[in-house]
Amino acid sequence: MNKLTMVQALNLALRQEMEADDSVIVLGEDVGMDGGVFRVTDDLIHRFGASRVVDTPLAESAIVGMAIGMAAYGLRPVCEIQFSGFAYHNFHQLENHAARLRWRSRGRYPVPMVLRAPYGAGVRALEHHSESREVYWAHTPGLKTVIPSGPRNARALLVSAIRDPDPVVFYEGKALYRAFREAVPEAVETLPIGQPQIAREGSDVTLIAYGAMVRPTLAAAEALDVQEGVKAEVIDLLTLSPLDDRLLVESVRKTGRAVVVHEAPQSFGPGAEIVARLMEGAFFYLEAPIERVTGFDIVVPLFSREKSYLPSVPRIVRAVRRTLDQG
Amino acid sequence: MPHEKIVPDVSITSLAILDAEGKVDKDLEPDIDIQTLLKLYRFMVLARRFDERLVALQRQGRIGTFPPITGQEAAQLGAVAAIRPTDWLVPSFRETAAELWRGRGLDNIIIANNGLNEGGIMPDHSRDFPVSIPVASQIPHAVGLAWAARYRQSDEVVMVFFGDGATSEGDFHEAMNFAAVFQVPVIFVCQNNQWAISIPLSRQTRSETLAQKAVAYGMPGIQVDGNDILAVYAAAEEAVARARSGGGPTFIECVTYRVLMHTTADDPKRYRSDEAVDAWRRKDPLIRFETYLRAKGVLDEAKIAGLQSEIEGEIKAAVDHAEARMKTMGDPMEMFDHQYAAMPPTLRRQKAILERELAADGREVEHE
Numbered sequence A: 001m002n003k004l005t006m007v008q009a010l011n012l013a014l015r016q017e018m019e020a021d022d023s024v025i026v027l028g029e030d031v032g033m034d035g036g037v038f039r040v041t042d043d044l045i046h047r048f049g050a051s052r053v054v055d056t057p058l059a060e061s062a063i064v065g066m067a068i069g070m071a072a073y074g075l076r077p078v079c080e081i082q083f084s085g086f087a088y089h090n091f092h093q094l095e096n097h098a099a100r101l102r103w104r105s106r107g108r109y110p111v112p113m114v115l116r117a118p119y120g121a122g123v124r125a126l127e128h129h130s131e132s133r134e135v136y137w138a139h140t141p142g143l144k145t146v147i148p149s150g151p152r153n154a155r156a157l158l159v160s161a162i163r164d165p166d167p168v169v170f171y172e173g174k175a176l177y178r179a180f181r182e183a184v185p186e187a188v189e190t191l192p193i194g195q196p197q198i199a200r201e202g203s204d205v206t207l208i209a210y211g212a213m214v215r216p217t218l219a220a221a222e223a224l225d226v227q228e229g230v231k232a233e234v235i236d237l238l239t240l241s242p243l244d245d246r247l248l249v250e251s252v253r254k255t256g257r258a259v260v261v262h263e264a265p266q267s268f269g270p271g272a273e274i275v276a277r278l279m280e281g282a283f284f285y286l287e288a289p290i291e292r293v294t295g296f297d298i299v300v301p302l303f304s305r306e307k308s309y310l311p312s313v314p315r316i317v318r319a320v321r322r323t324l325d326q327g
Numbered sequence B: 001m002p003h004e005k006i007v008p009d010v011s012i013t014s015l016a017i018l019d020a021e022g023k024v025d026k027d028l029e030p031d032i033d034i035q036t037l038l039k040l041y042r043f044m045v046l047a048r049r050f051d052e053r054l055v056a057l058q059r060q061g062r063i064g065t066f067p068p069i070t071g072q073e074a075a076q077l078g079a080v081a082a083i084r085p086t087d088w089l090v091p092s093f094r095e096t097a098a099e100l101w102r103g104r105g106l107d108n109i110i111i112a113n114n115g116l117n118e119g120g121i122m123p124d125h126s127r128d129f130p131v132s133i134p135v136a137s138q139i140p141h142a143v144g145l146a147w148a149a150r151y152r153q154s155d156e157v158v159m160v161f162f163g164d165g166a167t168s169e170g171d172f173h174e175a176m177n178f179a180a181v182f183q184v185p186v187i188f189v190c191q192n193n194q195w196a197i198s199i200p201l202s203r204q205t206r207s208e209t210l211a212q213k214a215v216a217y218g219m220p221g222i223q224v225d226g227n228d229i230l231a232v233y234a235a236a237e238e239a240v241a242r243a244r245s246g247g248g249p250t251f252i253e254c255v256t257y258r259v260l261m262h263t264t265a266d267d268p269k270r271y272r273s274d275e276a277v278d279a280w281r282r283k284d285p286l287i288r289f290e291t292y293l294r295a296k297g298v299l300d301e302a303k304i305a306g307l308q309s310e311i312e313g314e315i316k317a318a319v320d321h322a323e324a325r326m327k328t329m330g331d332p333m334e335m336f337d338h339q340y341a342a343m344p345p346t347l348r349r350q351k352a353i354l355e356r357e358l359a360a361d362g363r364e365v366e367h368e
Helices: A006-020 A044-048 A060-073 A084-098 A151-163 A211-228 A246-255 A270-285 A303-309 A313-325 B034-059 B073-080 B096-101 B106-112 B139-151 B170-182 B213-217 B229-244 B274-281 B285-296 B301-327 B332-336 B345-367
Strands: A002-004 A024-028 A053-055 A076-080 A114-119 A144-146 A168-173 A182-184 A197-200 A205-209 A232-236 A239-241 A258-265 A291-295 B088-090 B158-163 B186-192 B221-225 B250-255
Touching: A002 A006, A006 A024, A006 A044, A006 A151, A006 A168, A006 A182, A024 A060, A044 A053, A060 A076, A060 A084, A060 B139, A060 B170, A076 A151, A084 A114, A114 A151, A144 A151, A151 A168, A151 A182, A168 A211, A197 A211, A197 A246, A205 A211, A205 A246, A205 A313, A211 A232, A211 A258, A211 A313, A232 A246, A246 A258, A246 A270, A258 A270, A258 A313, A270 A291, A291 A313, B034 B073, B034 B096, B034 B106, B034 B229, B034 B285, B034 B301, B073 B096, B073 B158, B073 B186, B073 B229, B073 B250, B073 B285, B088 B139, B096 B106, B106 B301, B139 B158, B139 B170, B139 B186, B170 B186, B170 B213, B186 B229, B213 B221, B213 B250, B221 B229, B229 B250, B229 B285, B332 B345
Parallel strands: A024 A053, A024 A076, A076 A114, A114 A168, A144 A168, A205 A232, A205 A258, A258 A291, B088 B158, B158 B186, B186 B250, B221 B250
Antiparallel strands: A002 A182, A144 A239, A197 A232
C-alpha cells in the first residue's frame, strides 16, 4: 500500500470517483490548472478536462448555487470552497436550498453535492484562514457534516460523501493535509457517514474528538498510558452531523468519565451537544463531571498565538486527570 | 489618445408589439398559431380569476399568506410559453401564472398556501423547481441546471424568473456573471413590477433600465413591455432560440406592475397612491390581449362568456377538491419526511418522542 498524505488521499478519492462516474464534477476557485491552493485537485484537469474540472469565477454563493442546480439535474458536483472562512458567502445557499430542496420538492429534487473546505488553525495562516465553524452546518437540518482525521479515513469518507444522496459539507483539517502519511489502499474504500469509530480502546475514560483534534487526543491517551497506566478510549466522530451517539453513550457507560476535545469555540460548540447526549444516555454511569477542552469564544488569534489557542496534548492530559481525580 | 473610447455607446431597446389600445404592430407580430393564442388567453384569464379567488380565500381564513400576481400575467405567460415541457422553469415566489401554464395543479397551489408540505409534491418527470422565497437565491440554480444540460449534450434550456428587487442581490450578479462566463443556456426573466414590497425601483437602482445591466456581463439584454404578451413572447422566443443553439444566456426585463399587494399581509396604501395603481390598471395586459384577439377575429363575446364560466367552474372544482384533500392531510409525523434520503438515528428518535408526546396530549384531552 502507498503511504499518502491527506492531500494525496483526497486526490485519489476524487480521481477514482471521477473515473467511475462521469456525473462527478469538480468546481471551484483555482481547482483546475492550479490544482487547488492545497493541491487536492492536482492533475485532475489533465485527466478529465476542463469540462469536468471547472475553474469558476470568484463567487462562493454562485459556486454552491450552481452546484445545487447541477445536483438537482442529476450530476454529483464536488465544489471546493478555498477556505472555510469564505464559506459564509454561500451560507444561505446551503441553509436555504441545498439542505431543503429534497424536502421542499417532496423528494423530487435531491441534492447529492459535496462542499469541500479546509478548516482549522495550526498552519500559520492569515486571518479568516483558521476558523473551525462546523457547527454552523451541523445545526442545519438536511446537511451532513463530515470531518475526517487522517489520510485513510479522509479518502474513504470522501468517496462516501460523493456517493451520498444528500448534501455533505466535508471539512478538511488543513493542519492534517501534509502532517503525516498513512497506508491507503489503491482499491476503493468507503466508510459509512454518520458512524463514529473507536480510534483507541480503553476502559478508564472516554475521549471524544474529530478532525485535526484526533491526533493530539490520541497523543494524550498514549502519554496517559505510558506515564500513569491510564487506559483512555478515544472516539473519532468522523461525522459531526447527523451525530450517532450510541457508541459514545456505550463507551461512557463503560468508563464513567468523558472529555470532549474540539478547536471550535466552546459556547454552543459541538461539545455542548455531545455532553447533552451523554447526560441523556449515560448520566447514571458518570463518576465525574464531563470536561471540555476547546477553543475559546474569541476570534482565532493571528498565528503567533494560535498554539496557545488550540487544545494541546498537555491541556487534554490535565483535563483527563481532573476527571480521574473526581470520585 | 488618453481617453480612447473602448466600449462603444451601449444601446438598449424596448420592445412593444401591442399598443395600450391593443393595436398590433404588423411588422413585429410574432407568428403564433390561433390555438396557442387562445391557450395563452385562457391561462391569462385563469391566472387572474384564480388570483382573485386566492385573495378571497385568504380573507376568509381558508388559506394563509400568499403573493398575488394580478397584472403580471402577460410578463409570465408570454415568457414561459416560449419554452418546451422538457425545458426547465426556475420560479421565484410570484410566478403562479407561469406555474399554471407548466401544469401545476390549482389544488396543489391552494394546499401549499394553506401551510401543507404536500402542496410541494411534484411529478417525477417535472422540470420545474419549487417556488423559492429568499429573493434572487434561485438564480444560480438555473445556471447549474443549464450547465448540467449542456454537459449532458441536451438542448434543454432553463428559464429563471425574479423581480426588480432581486437585481440588487449578490446572487443575481453572481449568476448573471457565471452564466455569461460559461455561456450556458439560461433565459433570465426579470419581472420588473416596480415595487419590492414598499421600495420603488428608483431605490433599487440608478440605472435607467434593468436591461442594460446585461451589457456589463457580456450578454444580450432587452426591455419589453411586460403587459404586452406578444412582445414578451417575441423576446423570449428569440432568447430561447439563441440559448438552444449554443448562443448563451439572455436577460429580459419585462416592465410590468404589481397591481395588488406584495402579499396578503401587506398594505400598499402605506407607500403608494391609488392613482398610480389606477394608471397601471388601465394598461391591463388581459384587456389589451383580448382586444387584439377580437380584432383578429378569433375571440368574441360568446367565446369569452363561455370561457369565463368554464374557468369559474374549474376554480370552484379545484377549491372543493383541495379542501377535500386537505381533510385527509395534517398527520404531524409527515414533518419528518424528506429531510434526508434515509432517516438518521437521531431523527428517528426525535420522531418517536414527538409521537409519544402527541399521544400523551391526546390522552390528556380525552381525560378532560
